[in-house]
């Protein structure tokens with residue numbers, strides 16, 4: 135019988151809530167196995183990897199990634215924790231000089247991790263070289279007690295993932311060996327001299343890697359939610375579609391199909407984009423190991439774009455799935471509330487979405503201006519400099535819709551760049567002008583990102599090796615996805631002139647037909663995600679469809695149902711009832 139992680143609970147006997155708390159609500163080792171492991175792999179030199187990786191793999195070292203401080207999360211260059219090199223002792227002295235420099239949020243930092251990759255402002259020979267990563271032991275490897283000069287704790291209950299002991303950390307002039315600075319890309323030598331990296335953002339590499347990982351994670355979480363809501367919608371009968379006729383499955387209602395099918399399509403859209411960005415991430419990592427950082431900007435921007443879009447789409451999709459299940463979607467045993475709370479944080483962490491989208495916008499404007507000057511631009515933004523004529527694709531064909539996205543995105547960048555120039559002429563300060571255009575800039579980044587995701591969906595479906603039947607369903611899902619996002623962004627296409635009002639009405643009509651056509655595929659599609667009941671952890675989405683029996687069985691596990699009269703009656707209710715006699 136498989137055991138539930140380290141809680142040693144036979145899986146089938148575990149309550150759904152216990153399943154969620156370990157598998158979904160936030161595994162306290164997730165940062166150890168993801169960011170901490172990646173930081174050692176990508177930021178430590180080979181000698182350091184030999185020293186720490188085997189211990190981390192055996193869980194002798196349990197690490198976290200301690201970058202965010204209570205005063206700074208987004209602005210990495212504003213971090214206050216200091217690491218000052220002492221040439222006498224050849225050590226770095228870590229210190230938290232202010233309350234705002236307290237490390238705050240890192241997963242597992244409160245009570246689980248005994249080590250961390252700490253991002254701190256590196257000082258040597260009286261000069262600050264900016265944030266750099268350091269391997270820091272926090273707790274005694276045998277007793278797990280915090281080490282002298284290290285102050286640790288847990289930050290308290292959160293919206294979700296409460297099993298992840300997000301913690302806080304302060305240093306009181308805590309000394310670590312010089313060789314604890316992760317030295318793959320930059321070094322401080324014994325004499326205190328600083329050797330700079332071939333690109334000054336390589337120390338941000340673990341953030342980029344994690345953004346790419348989040349994209350894939352979001353597709354899986356959304357897949358769980360659409361599985362639960364779609365299976366439930368096939369079991370739940372409610373109301374009268376035709377007066378006097380038996381209550382239909384709620385999946386028969388067009389509004390229910392509209393709530394679910396576009397998000398089933400979104401699972402594939404996010405997944406295909408995740409695969410594409412992951413390939414790029416691996417290629418760029420290989421190039422960096424050969425000293426070539428040319429494509430690092432492309433990876434940075436694409437990881438920002440896809441992390442922002444996938445976290446937003448999956449969070450919104452999970453909430454729509456929860457709402458589509460009515461009251462039972464609000465009950466913990468449905469699995470949907472914990473899916474929502476453990477996904478909505480992906481919008482914030484690893485780079486708050488607005489900030490990442492502004493990074494994308496910065497790249498779009500810079501590339502557009504480079505194109506105007508005839509300078510080379512990188513592949514993902516080459517379209518900004520291409521002519522904006524619609525090629526001769528059949529009207530409203532998939533290719534025509536992708537071209538409509540491409541031209542509308544290029545148009546919006548061009549229009550926003552003009553607005554930025556006008557604002558600069560008024561303000562005579564680029565940064566003020568940038569801020570006064572930042573809402574429009576975020577819209578540019580969102581449309582560019584959606585164009586990328588749509589294009590990847592279509593190109594993947596067109597090239598995928600699959601049976602005719604599977605290909606046909608994927609083509610319908612892709613078509614639904616393209617039309618759905620065009621209808622959600624109608625203004626952009628009308629403004630760019632790529633689609634008319636009549637075109638949009640025609641596409642809407644086709645979308646409604648696609649909902650009806652895909653209705654019979656809804657349950658087979660989510661069954662194909664093949665989530666075991668134990669991992670789905672849902673009374674509404676279990677394979678056997680025994681929703682009502684499972685809801686009732688799960689309720690019996692509530693501690694409150696161990697007795698007919700609860701202790702609260704004798705302690706609170708009875709005195710209350712008697713007090714009025």
Ligand SMILES: CCCCCCC/C=C/C(=O)SCCNC(=O)CCNC(=O)[C@H](O)C(C)(C)COP(=O)(O)OP(=O)(O)OC[C@H]1O[C@@H](n2cnc3c(N)ncnc32)[C@H](O)[C@@H]1OP(=O)(O)O
Pocket residue numbers: 164165168169199201202207208209210211241335336338339341342344347348351430431434483484485486489490493496497500
């Ligand atoms: C599925 C796994 C789940 C694991 C659980 C995860 C739990 C959560 C963990 C965390 O949250 S860890 C902490 C995450 N924190 C962040 O992500 C912070 C976000 N902020 C930043 O990344 C940076 O502050 C910034 C927003 C990118 C700005 O950086 P900076 O101020 O240094 O640069 P700018 O002045 O804006 O730009 C200058 C220049 O540098 C380029 N650039 C910026 N970042 C990168 C990068 N990572 N790689 C490559 N290039 C980068 C930027 O594009 C500019 O280029 P130019 O325009 O000048 O050419």
Ligand SMILES: Cc1cc2nc3c(=O)[nH]c(=O)nc-3n(C[C@H](O)[C@H](O)[C@H](O)COP(=O)(O)OP(=O)(O)OC[C@H]3O[C@@H](n4cnc5c(N)ncnc54)[C@H](O)[C@@H]3O)c2cc1C
Pocket residue numbers: 165198199200201202205206207208209238239240241295300479482483484485486488489492
């Ligand atoms: C569940 C969870 C787990 C986490 N795990 C970790 C971890 O393991 N390790 C770690 O180091 N950190 C972790 N974090 C912290 C996380 O990385 C930060 O919360 C995140 O980077 C956002 O930073 P912030 O909280 O300072 O928000 P802020 O940056 O203060 O954001 C607040 C608002 O300010 C806006 N804003 C900020 N800068 C700009 C700008 N330049 N332009 C326009 N608007 C701006 C934002 O858009 C947002 O609306 C975690 C956070 C959460 C919620």
